[in-house]
Amino acid sequence: MSATTKLASKPVAALDQRLTIGKLAKDNLRKVFPDHWSFLLGEIALYSFIVLLLSGTFLTLFFKPSMVEVVYQGSYVPLRGVPMSEAYASTLDISFEVRGGLLMRQVHHWSALLFVASMAVHMFRVFFTGAFRRPREINWTIGGLLLVMGLAAGFTGYSLPDDLLSGTGLRIIEGIVLSIPIVGTYLSFLIFGGDYPGEDIISRLYIAHVLLVPGLILALVGAHLLILWYQKHTQWPGPGRTENNVVGYPLFPVYTAKAGGFFFVVSGVTVLMAAFIQINPVWFWGPYDPSQVSAGTQPDWYIGWLDGLLRVMPGWEVVIAGYTLSLNVLIPAAILPAIMITVLFVYPAIERFATGDDREHNLLDRPRNNPTRTGLGVMAIVFYGMLWLSGGNDFVATIFQIPVNYITTFMRIGLFVLPPLAFIITRRIAIGLQRRDRERVEHGRETGVIRMTVEGEFYEEHEPIDKYEAYALTAHAREEALEAGAEVDDNGVKNSAFKKSKRQAALSRFYWNDTIQKPRADELHDEQEHAALETEEHLEHETLPGGGHNPPEVTRH
Amino acid sequence: MTTHGSELEPTTQRGDPLPDPGLPPHEPRLTDVDVKQAKRAERQVSAMFGVAALGSIGFVVAYLALPLTGELDRLQVSNIALGVTLGLALFLIGIGAIQWAKKLMPDVEMVQERHSLASTPDEQAGAIAAIEAGAEESGIGRRKMIRNSLLGAMALLPLPIVFILGDMGPLSPNPARVRASTIWEPGMRVVNDVTFEPIRPEDLEVGQLVNAMPEAYKEIPEEEHSQALRVRAFASVILVRMELDEFVVEPGREGWDVDGILCYSKICTHVGCPISLYEQQTHNMLCPCHQSTFALADGGKVVFGPARRPLPQLALEVDAEGYLAAQGDFSEPVGPSYWEREQFIDGESV
Numbered sequence: 038m039s040a041t042t043k044l045a046s047k048p049v050a051a052l053d054q055r056l057t058i059g060k061l062a063k064d065n066l067r068k069v070f071p072d073h074w075s076f077l078l079g080e081i082a083l084y085s086f087i088v089l090l091l092s093g094t095f096l097t098l099f100f101k102p103s104m105v106e107v108v109y110q111g112s113y114v115p116l117r118g119v120p121m122s123e124a125y126a127s128t129l130d131i132s133f134e135v136r137g138g139l140l141m142r143q144v145h146h147w148s149a150l151l152f153v154a155s156m157a158v159h160m161f162r163v164f165f166t167g168a169f170r171r172p173r174e175i176n177w178t179i180g181g182l183l184l185v186m187g188l189a190a191g192f193t194g195y196s197l198p199d200d201l202l203s204g205t206g207l208r209i210i211e212g213i214v215l216s217i218p219i220v221g222t223y224l225s226f227l228i229f230g231g232d233y234p235g236e237d238i239i240s241r242l243y244i245a246h247v248l249l250v251p252g253l254i255l256a257l258v259g260a261h262l263l264i265l266w267y268q269k270h271t272q273w274p275g276p277g278r279t280e281n282n283v284v285g286y287p288l289f290p291v292y293t294a295k296a297g298g299f300f301f302v303v304s305g306v307t308v309l310m311a312a313f314i315q316i317n318p319v320w321f322w323g324p325y326d327p328s329q330v331s332a333g334t335q336p337d338w339y340i341g342w343l344d345g346l347l348r349v350m351p352g353w354e355v356v357i358a359g360y361t362l363s364l365n366v367l368i369p370a371a372i373l374p375a376i377m378i379t380v381l382f383v384y385p386a387i388e389r390f391a392t393g394d395d396r397e398h399n400l401l402d403r404p405r406n407n408p409t410r411t412g413l414g415v416m417a418i419v420f421y422g423m424l425w426l427s428g429g430n431d432f433v434a435t436i437f438q439i440p441v442n443y444i445t446t447f448m449r450i451g452l453f454v455l456p457p458l459a460f461i462i463t464r465r466i467a468i469g470l471q472r473r474d475r476e477r478v479e480h481g482r483e484t485g486v487i488r489m490t491v492e493g494e495f496y497e498e499h500e501p502i503d504k505y506e507a508y509a510l511t512a513h514a515r516e517e518a519l520e521a522g523a524e525v526d527d528n529g530v531k532n533s534a535f536k537k538s539k540r541q542a543a544l545s546r547f548y549w550n551d552t553i554q555k556p557r558a559d560e561l562h563d564e565q566e567h568a569a570l571e572t573e574e575h576l577e578h579e580t581l582p583g584g585g586h587n588p589p590e591v592t593r594h
Numbered sequence: 595m596t597t598h599g600s601e602l603e604p605t606t607q608r609g610d611p612l613p614d615p616g617l618p619p620h621e622p623r624l625t626d627v628d629v630k631q632a633k634r635a636e637r638q639v640s641a642m643f644g645v646a647a648l649g650s651i652g653f654v655v656a657y658l659a660l661p662l663t664g665e666l667d668r669l670q671v672s673n674i675a676l677g678v679t680l681g682l683a684l685f686l687i688g689i690g691a692i693q694w695a696k697k698l699m700p701d702v703e704m705v706q707e708r709h710s711l712a713s714t715p716d717e718q719a720g721a722i723a724a725i726e727a728g729a730e731e732s733g734i735g736r737r738k739m740i741r742n743s744l745l746g747a748m749a750l751l752p753l754p755i756v757f758i759l760g761d762m763g764p765l766s767p768n769p770a771r772v773r774a775s776t777i778w779e780p781g782m783r784v785v786n787d788v789t790f791e792p793i794r795p796e797d798l799e800v801g802q803l804v805n806a807m808p809e810a811y812k813e814i815p816e817e818e819h820s821q822a823l824r825v826r827a828f829a830s831v832i833l834v835r836m837e838l839d840e841f842v843v844e845p846g847r848e849g850w851d852v853d854g855i856l857c858y859s860k861i862c863t864h865v866g867c868p869i870s871l872y873e874q875q876t877h878n879m880l881c882p883c884h885q886s887t888f889a890l891a892d893g894g895k896v897v898f899g900p901a902r903r904p905l906p907q908l909a910l911e912v913d914a915e916g917y918l919a920a921q922g923d924f925s926e927p928v929g930p931s932y933w934e935r936e937q938f939i940d941g942e943s944v
Contacts, residue, residue, distance in 0.1 A: 069706040106819030112664025120816065133664050136657055140676050172711050205867060208827070209883065212865025212930035222770045222932045226763035232772050233827055233866075235763070236820045269708055277617030283706045284617065291699050298691030305685025312677020327827035328787065328805070328860060328868045332882045347865065347900060348884045354902035356936055363931040365900045366865060399708060431885065441885055442898050478611065504615045511612050561611035 070292050071272035071285035075162045080296060081155035082183075084303040085148040086258065089190075090251065092145040099135055101127040102197065102243035104236045113320055121199075121324035124239045128198040128319050143311035149194060150316075151307060153187045153339040160184065164384075164414050167402035168271045171395055174385045176268075179261045181382050186254045188339055193246035195337055199239055202317070204325025205334055207238060209347070216366035234327065274400045274512035276505040281399075335429065345427030346373055349448045380417075391544035393519050405474070406513045408467035409548045416460035423452055464551075471553035474510045477502060479556055479564040499568070511555040519545040617703060625697045635697035642690030649683030774927040774938035776808075776829040778908060783809040784833065784857065784918045792917040795852050798835040803872045805860065806831050808920070828928055830860040830868060831908055833918070834890050836877060841891040850909040852918060857908040858894050859928040862886055864901035866929045879905070903931065 053059035070076075103123040109116050111126070113133045131138035160180060163169055169177035196203045196210075211233050214225045230237030269283050278284050286292055322331065336344050346369035353364040388410065389395055404411040426433060427448045434441040481501040489495050501507075521542035524535045532538070556564065625632040656675035662668060713721070734741050763769075783792045787805040790812045798804065808829050814822045835855045843851070850856070858879075860868050867883035877891040886899030894905030906928050909921035925940040 067704075069704050104820065106817065112662070114664060120819070122819070133662060133669065136660070136662060136672060137676050139669060139673050140680070143673070143677075205883065208867060209865045215930045215932040218933055220933075222773060222934060223765055225932075226765060226769040226772075227759065228763070230763045232769070232824055234820065234823050237762075268711065269706075276615045277703075277705070279614070281708050283708060284703050286701070287704055291695050291701075294691045294695035294699065298688040298695065301684045301688025301691065303688075305681050305683075305688055308677055308681035308684055312674050312681055325823075327823055328807075328830035330868050330870055330882055332871060334867075334882055344884070350900045352864075352886070352896055352900050352902040354931060359936050360933050361931045361935045362933075363902070365902050366930065369900075397710065431882070442887075445885065445899070504612065505618045508612050508615055511610060512614075515610075556611050558611045 066289040067287040068266075069283045069285045069287055071270055071278075071283060073273060075166075076270065077299065078155055078159035078162055080299055081303055082152055082159055083258065083262075084300045085152040085155060085307065086254065087300070088148040088304045088307055089145060089152060092141045092148065093247065093251075095141045096131065096138075096145060097247060099127060099131045099138065100124070100197070102240045104199070104234075104239050116320060116323070119324065122239065124197060124199040125319070125324045128200070132320065140308070140311050143314075143316050144307055145194075146316045147310045147314070148307045149191050150338060151303075153184070153191055156180070156184050156187055157339075161414070161418070165402075165404040165411055166271070167398065167407060167410065169385045170398040171389070172268055172397055173264075173271070176261055176264050177385055178382060179257050179264070181378070183254060183257050183261065184381075185378060186250055186257065190246065190250045190254065191337055191339055193242045193250060195340075196242050197239060197246060198317075198319050199325050200317075200319040201322040201325055201329060201331060202334065204234070204327065205330055206336060206340075207234065208327060209344075213366055213370040216363040216370065218360075218362055218367070234325075269399070271399055271401050274403075275509040278400065278512075280397070283399075332431070335432075338425075341428035342421055342424040343370065343374060343428070345424035345430070345448075346370070348430055349424075349427045349445055349452065351449070388548075390541060391548050392516065393541060393545060394516075400512070402513065405467040405470040406552075407516075407548070408464045408471070408552055411467045412460040412464035415463040416456040419459040420452065420456040423448055423455060468551055468553060475553055475556060478507050478510050479561060480568055501565075513555065515554060516549050516552065517554075518542065518549040617705070620702050623697070623701060632698065635693065639690045639694045639698070642686045642693065646683045646686035646690065649679045649681075649686065652679035653683065655679075770932065770934035771938065773929075773932065774935075775923055776928060777810050777825050778808050778829055778920045778923045780920065780922045781911075781913060782920050783913065784831065784910070784920065785809045785812070787830065793833065794916050795855055795912060795918060798833060798855055800835050800837055800854070801874050802835055803874075804833045806833050806857075827866075828861060831857050832860050832869075832872075832879070832890075833857050834872070834877065836891060840877065842893060844893040844907075847893070847907060847909070850907060850921070852910045852912055855910060855918065856890060857910050857918075857920075858888075858890060858905040859908065859924060861929040862901060863896075863903040863905060863928075864899070864930065869905070 049059065049062070101123045105123045106120050107123050107126050109119050109121055109126050109129065111117070111130055111133055113129055116129065128142075131142055133139075163177065163180065192206070196207050211225055211229065214228060215221045217224060226232065228238065228241070229235040230241075270285075272278050272284060286295075323329075335341070347366070350365050350369040353368070355362050355364065402410075404414075427445070430441050430444045430448070433439070433444055481499040484498045484500055486498045487495055488498060502510075519542045521539040522532055522535060525531055625635050653676060656672065656679055660668070660672040660675055662672060712718075729735060784806045785792050785808070787807045790807070790809075792809065793804065793806065808825065808831075811822065811825050811829070814825065833855055835853075838854045841851075841854070841856065860870075862869050862881040862883065864881065864884055864886045867881050869879050869881040869886075869888065871880040871882055872878075873880065877889065878897060879888045879890055879894075880886070881888075881899070881901070884900050886901035887897050888894050888901070888905050889897045890905075894907055896902065896904060906924045906926050908924055911919055911921050913919040927935050927938050
């Protein structure tokens with residue numbers, strides 16, 4: 038019996054007798070996880086959430102979510118004697134009286150930015166590789182909810198310190214609530230506990246920020262991970278990797294060390310960022326005053342796209358039967374975001390309908406092998422990116438010395454033009470990459486060695502790629518456009534599903550029409566024979582001038 | 595491990611050009627074949643953990659040795675010292691563990707089977723049978739009255755849940771009416787928003803812009819903090835003076851200016867930010883939040899940006915002592931639009 042066995046056997050037995058832990062541990066401790074850098078993005082999100090919980094708990098020990106007025110008497114001299122809310126005063130105290138308080142505030146803020154950012158990039162990875170396909174649609178939905186909850190957590194937190202910036206953000210929220218037809222005015226009074234700004238909003242946001250939203254996030258994260266565990270992680274296609282297996286390293290010890298280590302890396306980097314890069318110096322903005330604002334007011338990055346929408350929207354407002362409908366606020370702040378988020382949630386269903394693909398997928402797509410999906414994804418990112426830039430149009434204006442009006446006008450048109458352009462370009466690039474893959478499989482690798490035949494003809498030597506790479510380049514599915522069913526069947530009976538099937542076929546062509554298929558076995562065979570013949574020809578010619586030549590390496594050692 | 599159904603794709607599809615060659619052979623790392631290299635990696639990992647431990651001690655030292663005084667540079671020194679020590683302690687534990695895994699733990703890839711997630715047809719049928727049996731035993735299909743009354747009861751349950759939130763804010767008097775008025779009233783002086791001094795027309799030069807408040811603001815007792823903020827949020831105004839031929843007087847607003855001094859609400863009609871960037875040449879006022887631009891020389895109309903409505907204008911007069919004062923409250927609600935807004939516009943003035 039080894040020392041470890043001796044050490045482990047007693048506690049394992051004790052736990053097993055109470056919780057049947059033995060079987061669970063036996064089955065799961067050596068569970069295999071595939072390895073790839075892009076699988077770490079979700080981990081970053083998880084770890085920054087843990088950092089948020091820890092640093093946030095520390096902050097609650099000192100923060101007072103109260104709008105009662107106090108006169109600041111703390112140690113930061115420039116604000117001494119200034120009346121302010123207790124929330125703002127306690128935020129100052131966290132920075133100036135509590136050792137490590139500023140560090141924890143900055144850790145909390147940085148990890149919040151990182152949390153949302155890593156969720157977004159993780160979502161890109163899942164989207165572009167098709168990891169959302171069956172059986173993982175549920176986890177896509179949970180992930181979407183997590184992203185939305187992440188925004189909610191961020192915004193409620195941003196509003197708590199009650200400094201000039203956070204108050205301005207709340208004022209904008211109030212304006213948005215007011216734009217809701219029929220109930221907006223009442224809703225605003227309910228949320229703020231009376232006319233703006235009232236005395237309740239900070240304590241209400243506080244409980245949402247420290248209990249409601251993180252509780253929901255925690256539950257969703259739990260479900261997300263359980264499902265991931267149960268369904269097993271996807272993997273990249275490649276030699277030895279199939280739809281039916283998982284290739285990688287065991288949870289214990291390799292993943293425990295790697296993932297556990299990565300948690301410390303993420304938290305360490307966040308703390309180092311908090312040490313060196315200042316974020317939200319609330320003492321600098323001063324307490325909230327609804328009649329003051331600083332130029333260049335910016336929300337946190339993840340709210341930027343919403344602010345951008347508000348900025349580029351034309352000033353539409355209509356009065357119907359004596360009632361005001363502020364389309365200039367309602368559309369950008371509620372309707373468009375709702376549509377965008379809905380598209381995010383239903384995309385897997387749209388693609389499933391379009392391609393008719395309801396198979397179980399455990400191998401990921403290389404983004405190039407689904408050019409239309411990749412194009413759509415880049416289109417969405419460009420659209421989002423332009424909104425995000427619009428949210429900072431004043432900064433863009435200052436940096437590039439362009440009038441801010443030009444930028445807004447450009448965005449108003451560009452939002453309709455550039456994303457489709459991005460779609461077309463991306464799709465073409467993906468198809469080009471597919472073509473290159475196919476060429477590489479058929480003709481091998483370009484060696485860069487140019488030879489001249491006796492006739493004066495130049496050619497470049499190619500050498501075949503190794504079988505592992507060649508397999509990886511052809512391991513994806515052969516996707517073809519669906520055909521619509523017949524309008525009437527053989528007996529002349531009308532096919533009731535014909536219209537749907539025609540629509541589906543059209544969408545399917547949109548997805549697959551221009552894709553470059555990998556070669557079939559027979560095609561590849563022909564190509565390679567052809568290539569071999571050509572090389573032989575060249576060789577014959579080349580032997581003529583004066584002997585001393587090196588035969589081109591056509592086979593790899 | 596059993597495979598249910600045959601839903602998972604075969605490894606090699608029909609027409610595929612190349613068979614799966616299987617996992618590439620494992621290539622040993624330097625640390626696998628060279629004991630010296632392995633020892634070296636071991637030392638590296640231990641060194642990282644060792645420095646991490648020093649980081650934790652360093653944090654305690656920095657915590658005790660660097661008091662805060664309220665000075666910004668002291669604060670920054672403490673922040674960097676605490677952050678670097680704690681950050682390195684965490685970071686090095688992480689890097690050490692990863693290095694340990696990469697260099698010294700086996701890197702031979704393992705293969706595990708997956709199984710299709712769906713249950714067998716038998717199990718599926720069993721599940722449906724169980725649901726059917728349960729539904730049958732409850733009689734929910736047969737006993738329509740129970741089912742319908744339950745649906746009705748559940749449908750009405752949200753009502754108490756919604757109504758219990760009703761006292762989150764005062765809904766009476768009508769919020770739309772509360773929202774429509776500000777503290778401004780006839781004869782109330784316009785005061786500077788920093789000094790709270792009343793302003794005479796001759797204090798303002800042409801092209802000058804002053805942020806101002808109603809005089810009643812300074813009477814608000816200190817403990818009425820939210821009342822004071824509300825006044826700032828709705829009654830804040832800007833005063834601007836132009837040459838008499840520089841601006842257009844809107845019909846119905848004759849006599850609202852005093853010798854070319856105009857007074858507008860400072861609250862943006864888009865979503866309520868305080869407008870604050872004044873361009874003296876054009877007399878345009880820009881809201882820094884979303885760049886709505888208002889022409890103060892043209893009735894406060896929107897010339898650019900997402901706002902729709904002009905800035906509400908406050909009618910000015912000069913009181914008996916020669917100070918600027920309001921003729922009354924705004925003739926329309928200030929700030930962002932809302933559903934019932936139209937009902938609170940004074941008919942004769944717009």
